[in-house]
Amino acid sequence: MNARFLGISELSEVPSVAVVVDVMRAYTVAAWVFAQGAERIVLAGSLDEALALKARHPDWVALKDGPPAPGFDMVNSPGLLRSADLRGRTVVQKTTAGTVGALAVKEASLVLCAGFVVAEATARLLRTRVCDGVTFVVTGEGGRAEEDLACAQYIARRAAGDGTEPAEPAEFLRRAAGSRAAAELAEGVREGAHPDDVALCLELDRFPFAMVAAPEDSLMVLRPSAVPPTTGGVPA
Structure with missing residues (x-):
């Protein structure tokens, strides 16, 4: 699999397959939204559109x-919404970077x-689609x-294999834990956060x-998608 890693402003053409990554916190939050029962997430282009x-x-x-x-009913924090009852609800999400990235490749x-919380399922879906x-x-x-x-990079490593050989995650998680975003969340620099946000991400x-x-x-x-287990890169 040929993987490219680009910022939003570096997208000069529409990719065939795109994985939009926002670990802290948009797509960790999105995963929690679905875990709390939401049916779908509408990705808004602006605060005005969301309202x-x-x-x-x-x-x-x-x-x-x-x-x-x-x-607005909620803020973009996994720690603050993990006890919310969102069964059957539609959630409108607007964030600084994550939703912007998804709309840029719509x-x-x-x-x-994706984020780390859905990394393997994302890689498995890429493997089942046989993306070049x-x-x-x-x-x-x-x-x-x-x-x-x-x-x-971790998802790309997992997607490039056949799903049977694990990619060691410790170094990737260590890099994320040492990031500027993690420090700002831990230090309370970012508003609308919970002390558990970094750990949850x-x-x-x-x-x-x-x-x-x-x-x-x-x-x-945005909707959740169940991904069947794979064996040797082929759905089991």
Whole structure:
């Protein structure tokens, strides 16, 4: 598998297959949203769009980066939403980097959104699709976020194998734990955070599903996707 690792601003063409990585915290949060029972996540292009969608659909749950704000129900923190009951709900998510990255590649034939918590399921889905070339969109810090790059490289390593030989995750997780984002969360620099956020973002393979984004009725919608176990790169 030919893997490219690009920042959002470096996307000069529409990739065939894109994996959008935001470890701290958009796609860790998205995975928790699904684990708490949400049916789908609508990825909003702006705060105004998120609020407009919420106004048209009062039963939807609106979520954003940073501190709580009028019109939004939740903030982008896995620690703060892990006890929420989201069964059957639609969540509207707008973040600084993660949602921006997914919308930037919305015309790709396959768009996956990922963090460490869904790393193996994401790699397994790539293996089942037999993807020759994959563009990993490193969303944080203009494509230089160490936690996102480490996660992208780990998924690429897992996807390139046949699923039987483990890629040692310790070094990739160590890089993520030492990232600027992890330090800012741990030190309370970023608002709308919980003390457990860093640890939750670094839980490898917490969830068994991948997350696939695709256009639905003019919206970019993220849904969980069950991925069958593989043997030798072939679905079992």
